[in-house]
Amino acid sequence: MSKSIPTSAVGLKAGSKAKAVSSVQAYLEQFGYLEDSQRKDDELAFESDSVFLRRTSDDHVLEEPLSGTPGVLDDSTVEALKRFQQFAGLEATGEMDEATREAMNSKRCGNLDTSPVGEFVTGAGKWQTNNLTYSFQNYTNDIPNSTIRWAIDEAFSFWSAETPLRFRRVSDGTTGNIIIRFVTGDHGDGYPFDGPGNVLAHAFYPSNPDPIRGDSHFDDAETWVVTVPGTGFDLVTVAAHEFGHALGLRHSADPAAIMYWRYQGPHRYLSSDDIQGIQSLYGGPGALENATWIHGNAALIEHPSRIQSQRYYGFFNRIIGEPNTTNWIHFALPTPVIEDGRRLVMDRFMLRASTGSSAILRDVHIRDGSTVVALLNEVNRSGNLGFEKFGVASMPWVRWGISVSLGFDFNAGSNSQRRVDLISAGFDYK
Numbered sequence: 001m002s003k004s005i006p007t008s009a010v011g012l013k014a015g016s017k018a019k020a021v022s023s024v025q026a027y028l029e030q031f032g033y034l035e036d037s038q039r040k041d042d043e044l045a046f047e048s049d050s051v052f053l054r055r056t057s058d059d060h061v062l063e064e065p066l067s068g069t070p071g072v073l074d075d076s077t078v079e080a081l082k083r084f085q086q087f088a089g090l091e092a093t094g095e096m097d098e099a100t101r102e103a104m105n106s107k108r109c110g111n112l113d114t115s116p117v118g119e120f121v122t123g124a125g126k127w128q129t130n131n132l133t134y135s136f137q138n139y140t141n142d143i144p145n146s147t148i149r150w151a152i153d154e155a156f157s158f159w160s161a162e163t164p165l166r167f168r169r170v171s172d173g174t175t176g177n178i179i180i181r182f183v184t185g186d187h188g189d190g191y192p193f194d195g196p197g198n199v200l201a202h203a204f205y206p207s208n209p210d211p212i213r214g215d216s217h218f219d220d221a222e223t224w225v226v227t228v229p230g231t232g233f234d235l236v237t238v239a240a241h242e243f244g245h246a247l248g249l250r251h252s253a254d255p256a257a258i259m260y261w262r263y264q265g266p267h268r269y270l271s272s273d274d275i276q277g278i279q280s281l282y283g284g285p286g287a288l289e290n291a292t293w294i295h296g297n298a299a300l301i302e303h304p305s306r307i308q309s310q311r312y313y314g315f316f317n318r319i320i321g322e323p324n325t326t327n328w329i330h331f332a333l334p335t336p337v338i339e340d341g342r343r344l345v346m347d348r349f350m351l352r353a354s355t356g357s358s359a360i361l362r363d364v365h366i367r368d369g370s371t372v373v374a375l376l377n378e379v380n381r382s383g384n385l386g387f388e389k390f391g392v393a394s395m396p397w398v399r400w401g402i403s404v405s406l407g408f409d410f411n412a413g414s415n416s417q418r419r420v421d422l423i424s425a426g427f428d429y430k
């Protein structure tokens, strides 16, 4: 179990043998900077579990963990400390200062850190199929089960929107490529959780053997939430990060990436670093197959009284919301249901729009007839939305016809800041 780094660790320098050295070394061992002195005795178990195995069959060269003398801030420990500081974006002094202690005590993912470079890291294998299944072995009591399912679906949709990957939920239990568990303490995989705080979750890379590969575990000693802002950890954000591991990405040192090692609050989108990383493994989403589009002027506004003005400018529809209001804008999309005798499946919603800085696209809700298909909440897009993609990760059959509801926040600001230009909305079917 990891423990917090005590304040007495601040000021430790090369050669120090103070008591706090061991807690610093324990952290560096836990996240792969130093060799784990205990685990060496149990090499076989480590090999067969090989959860966060550093040796990879791919060509990415990872730095081997260093071998330090327990209880001494020796040269190896100093070097390991420098590597951690570099990875964390701190000055690589090799000495413990308050910033380093704060970084070590931050809320984070339990997977190892791997590389000092500020970009995505692969080399943890990949799946040989684009059609993956997942299941819940259990749920957390923090949130209703149905809400957990929406949150997990949303997390998968970030990855499906940018790749050919699709994720289908199968019945609860231990089937499925990716098994989701909420567990506390020692839960049988050799990587016990540590109570509230510090490590929040971990996931097994595809390079691991079946059946553990892909499995994603969440520390149920944490308080999980799906509301933003909320007091607790955002399940959508942490799940999307863990699924990045489950698909073959390691930690990125890019703080904008969802694969950043540290929890920085809700982050419900992929950065360009994440997209490059996942596409290097699985390729892009491929060509549109049965896309239908409608113009922005087909939008219906739920609360016209909260709109300051609305005008059609030829190909786009400009809506200016009253300050500090929320509104819903609905699109009924032309929906092919059966084509050449074959029922189509829903693939993704696409939006072309542009907003001022005070108009935020908060939620994207997708319905088929009266059935809710996807609730993508707190996606929080703003600015130039040239071609935003929102995946329906599980690709259900089309039955009646698709409607998409866009929830907008109009915050304080000038007219141009509270502006939404809707250009067109589209849906692709497969």
Ligand code: ZN
Pocket: 109, 110, 111, 241, 242, 245, 251, 260, 261
């Ligand atoms: Zn991680």
Ligand code: CA
Pocket: 193, 194, 195, 196, 197, 198, 199, 200, 219, 221, 222
């Ligand atoms: Ca924890």
Ligand code: ZN
Pocket: 187, 189, 191, 202, 217
């Ligand atoms: Zn685990």
